[in-house]
Amino acid sequence: MLSCFYIRLRFSPLLLLSLIYSRVQNSLHYFTLTMDGIFACIISSLLVLFSLIYLLLPKRNRRPQNQTSAKLPPGSMGWPYIGQTFQFYSQDPNIFFSSKQKRFGEIFKTNILGCRCVMLTSPEAARFVLVTQAHLFKPTYPKSKELLIGPYALFFHQGDYHMSLRKLVQRSLSFDVLRNLVPDIEALALYSFKSWGHGHVINTYREMKRVFSFEVGILSNFGHIEARLKDELKKNYWIVNTGYNSFPSSIPGTQYKKALLARKRIGKILSEIICERKEKKLVGRDLLSCLMNWKGEKGEILSDDQIADNIIGVLFAAQDTTATVMTWIVKYLHNEPKFLESVKAEQKAIEKSNEGNLPLSWTQTRNMPITYKVVLESLRMASIISFPFREAVADVEYKGFLIPKGWKAMPLFRNIHYNPEYFPEPKKFNPSRFEVAPKPNTFMPFGSGVHSCPGN
Numbered sequence: 094m095l096s097c098f099y100i101r102l103r104f105s106p107l108l109l110l111s112l113i114y115s116r117v118q119n120s121l122h123y124f125t126l127t128m129d130g131i132f133a134c135i136i137s138s139l140l141v142l143f144s145l146i147y148l149l150l151p152k153r154n155r156r157p158q159n160q161t162s163a164k165l166p167p168g169s170m171g172w173p174y175i176g177q178t179f180q181f182y183s184q185d186p187n188i189f190f191s192s193k194q195k196r197f198g199e200i201f202k203t204n205i206l207g208c209r210c211v212m213l214t215s216p217e218a219a220r221f222v223l224v225t226q227a228h229l230f231k232p233t234y235p236k237s238k239e240l241l242i243g244p245y246a247l248f249f250h251q252g253d254y255h256m257s258l259r260k261l262v263q264r265s266l267s268f269d270v271l272r273n274l275v276p277d278i279e280a281l282a283l284y285s286f287k288s289w290g291h292g293h294v295i296n297t298y299r300e301m302k303r304v305f306s307f308e309v310g311i312l313s314n315f316g317h318i319e320a321r322l323k324d325e326l327k328k329n330y331w332i333v334n335t336g337y338n339s340f341p342s343s344i345p346g347t348q349y350k351k352a353l354l355a356r357k358r359i360g361k362i363l364s365e366i367i368c369e370r371k372e373k374k375l376v377g378r379d380l381l382s383c384l385m386n387w388k389g390e391k392g393e394i395l396s397d398d399q400i401a402d403n404i405i406g407v408l409f410a411a412q413d414t415t416a417t418v419m420t421w422i423v424k425y426l427h428n429e430p431k432f433l434e435s436v437k438a439e440q441k442a443i444e445k446s447n448e449g450n451l452p453l454s455w456t457q458t459r460n461m462p463i464t465y466k467v468v469l470e471s472l473r474m475a476s477i478i479s480f481p482f483r484e485a486v487a488d489v490e491y492k493g494f495l496i497p498k499g500w501k502a503m504p505l506f507r508n509i510h511y512n513p514e515y516f517p518e519p520k521k522f523n524p525s526r527f528e529v530a531p532k533p534n535t536f537m538p539f540g541s542g543v544h545s546c547p548g549n
């Protein structure tokens with residue numbers, strides 16, 4: 094009975110937190126509307142109530158059992174349960190983390206999004222968590238997101254299953270395969286440019302995402318597929334995409350529930366595509382073919398669910414990230430006309446050498462030194478994955494500090510990318526800094542270790 098009560102007490106603040114979190118994420122406008130009046134009242138009363146409950150709970154229920162002599166790192170955990178989530182969302186993330194680093198040093202604790210976290214801001218610590226002691230830190234994602242992507246997607250796993258799938262994704266993105274996609278990708282880019290050229294205002298991020306990165310994702314996952322199936326996939330994918338950051342509720346009509354239903358329909362469309370390929374014995378070099386043709390050492394094959402989850406997983410991993418970085422590139426170049434001119438000159442020279450009508454070649458894509466440095470500097474400045482989520486599977490000691498079992502351990506790529514010791518004048522957009530290779534483990538836009546990005 095008591096433990097039941099305890100579980101309920103612990104569960105409710107998490108619900109509250111998720112609710113607040115989804116409000117903040119979904120719409121600032123909605124948030125301001127609801128924050129005045131009743132909602133604000135309820136929140137403040139609940140905060141007081143939960144603080145009292147927290148203070149009254151026996152201490153051993155709140156602290157992890159420490160089997161080593163190491164201490165928790167310095168830092169502030171903020172309000173009970175709510176932690177520092179409000180500060181995290183109301184500030185520029187650069188400022189939130191860098192002010193903590195200044196105050197507490199390169200390892201500090203905090204509590205955000207309902208998670209107790211140890212944040213690590215040095216390249217050595219990132220290597221420790223992601224590479225040398227990676228077995229002590231498992232990747233974690235909220236259950237609601239795992240359900241939408243599908244539990245078999247590679248990034249939720251470790252060990253043999255993860256490695257086998259990772260190899261398949263890497264194979265579908267090998268140079269040999271990508272080389273053949275260049276003309277199609279170029280055609281998609283030209284098509285996008287044309288649709289922008291009528292003097293109307295466009296939303297850069299949306300265009301990058303819907304028109305460009307989604308289409309490229311479909312191409313590399315399926316090759317060329319029937320227009321009807323592509324449209325169906327697209328329609329349902331956007332419903333899932335919209336529901337991904339909404340409050341997870343299975344009440345009919347909510348965005349999350351709609352997303353779950355759309356995810357089911359995607360599964361059916363993928364089964365149809367798989368069936369057709371099997372019937373027609375179609376073999377390609379795209380991700381779907383790699384997954385369908387995989388055979389384990391004992392002859393095992395992947396189920397349709399495993400295939401679907403990984404297709405959706407890779408689409409998700411590829412799409413937002415790519416569209417975001419392309420949007421930042423546009424912004425940085427807009428702010429820095431000098432670099433914009435250099436990039437334009439480099440691209441025009443290539444166009445000229447192709448006499449204005451030959452398609453871009455693979456060799457040409459590998460030889461764009463100015464554009465390449467602009468991309469690298471944009472990846473550093475934007476640091477679109479600020480930190481990867483990992484959870485300690487045991488009590489871990491690092492540099493005399495304890496990372497307790499069950500706590501998140503997050504290497505802060507963003508802080509490393511903005512450390513003047515590794516990148517002088519870090520706030521300045523300066524692609525020439527990449528004329529010299531960055532020091533090891535200081536530039537990690539694609540992560541590091543066994544879960545690093547295969548789309549790198």
Ligand code: HEM
Nearest residue numbers: 248410411414415418478481538539540544545546547548
């Ligand atoms: C600029 C674009 C991209 C950025 C900045 C980026 C960044 C990242 C990062 C930081 C991780 C590691 C996450 C972690 O350690 O938990 C990752 C993982 C991953 N990325 Fe990317 N990514 C990008 C594009 C892509 C593309 C184009 C694809 C596929 C075509 C892709 C597929 C994946 C997959 C499947 C994983 C999980 C790998 C695993 O768990 O083994 N990403 N990405």
